[in-house]
Amino acid sequence: MRKIVLLFILFSPTLFAQQKEDERLYFSEALYKHLPKYEQKAKQAYRYRDYERAEELFDSLVNFSLSGSYMNNFKFRSLKKKEVSLYDFEKPVYLITYASWCIPGKGEIPALNKMAEKYHDKIDFIVLYWDDPKIVRKKAKEFSDHINVVYVDESKNSGGFVVKQLKHSLGLPTCFLLDKEKRIEDIRRNPSSTYASSKEESFNRNFRAIEEGISTHLIPDNDRMDLAENSIAE
Template identity: 55%
Template sequence: MKKILLVFLLFFSIKGWPQQNENNEISFSKALALHLPSYKKKAEKAYRLRNFNEAKVLFDSLVNYKLAGSFMDDFGFKNLKGKEIYLSKFKKPVYLLTYASWHIPGKGELPALNELAKKYSNEIDFVVVFWDDKKTVKNLSKKFNHYISVLYVDETENEGAFAVKQLKHSLGLPTCFLLNEEKQIMKIKRSVFHPYGISKKESFDMNYEAIEEGIANHLLKQKSEGSNGNHLALSPE
């Protein structure tokens, strides 16, 4: 009877464990399921106590030690023609930025992103995903140059619910994911928050530097070194 109980418990513990393949790879959604509940509980307490430094440390710890190294799920979005586009369509390293129409970017953020997308267009795919309806996104897309793929998920259509839950409601927005060619997450970043009242030039410089730093250290560096055999094994603890 004890042996039967042991087998029963072992079966369900394995079934509920985030699945990893033979290369010790784990998906982003599985890593989230494992680590997000604990993070949210601690982060909510930190924000409730207005301990914003602690909240930042918790977020950095989550993304740097629990989520980085996982592989982004092959989420599907829509382009401005209404066609379904999956992340696997992009063959280069991906600079993936999640946005919403109600988010007001820093005055230098979009110009910096456009400039860098043009500069690195031969080496990196730049993708912006909006959580909004097609009409709104089509209008917003005019702010981005043609080197950036503008996609969207309209929650009112009840489609893409899995992508919305994982990418929008888990970490908030705007959030930037730096993915190598195999869609492994090399880094997760927030947008630059700069002091109020600085000039457009100062805002541009701060955003340009922050975005390019991420590209150089987490996308181009990985591409030049090669990522085969260098997958990060995520700890289940």
């Protein structure tokens, strides 16, 4: 009897940890549960060109249904065509989904590059393209070496699950802010830039938006003071 009790004491922390992990709500599950209702309301809002309502619906979906869930361990390909898993990245993740036909706003990529150069020691920056690898390699030249560029090639009939979840569910470009456990802290859409905006104005707008997201969701409290002091110094 004592041996049984001792074994339970030794192994129960592991069992409880496994049980806790199994109880996680994953992004794919949250989408399955809440996306249909959102899409129905969003389509109606866009039909009547009520863009403010559509934005409110997206924010509500993120804040009340998707934030707090855990991103699935999706598989991508590196520029060397090697399989890469999301969970291979051990730091908090700043993930943006793109496609070659998406035209970034003025200053958008330079702002992202600047942030990656500044915070790559604390955060893994990932740009995910839905494209042919040849196209992705050309696009990758626009990004800092501190940004991990990965892709999913739909023409190869692979990665159907990740495509459905990350591309066709919320559209693109979309930004996912994940803590180091891959828990979703926030999901955002990049700030829009008008044709009248200068490259400098667009850069500043995107830089502020990225930094606000990072400082609010991805940087531990004890590091925020250092970031604030560095920003003031700059």
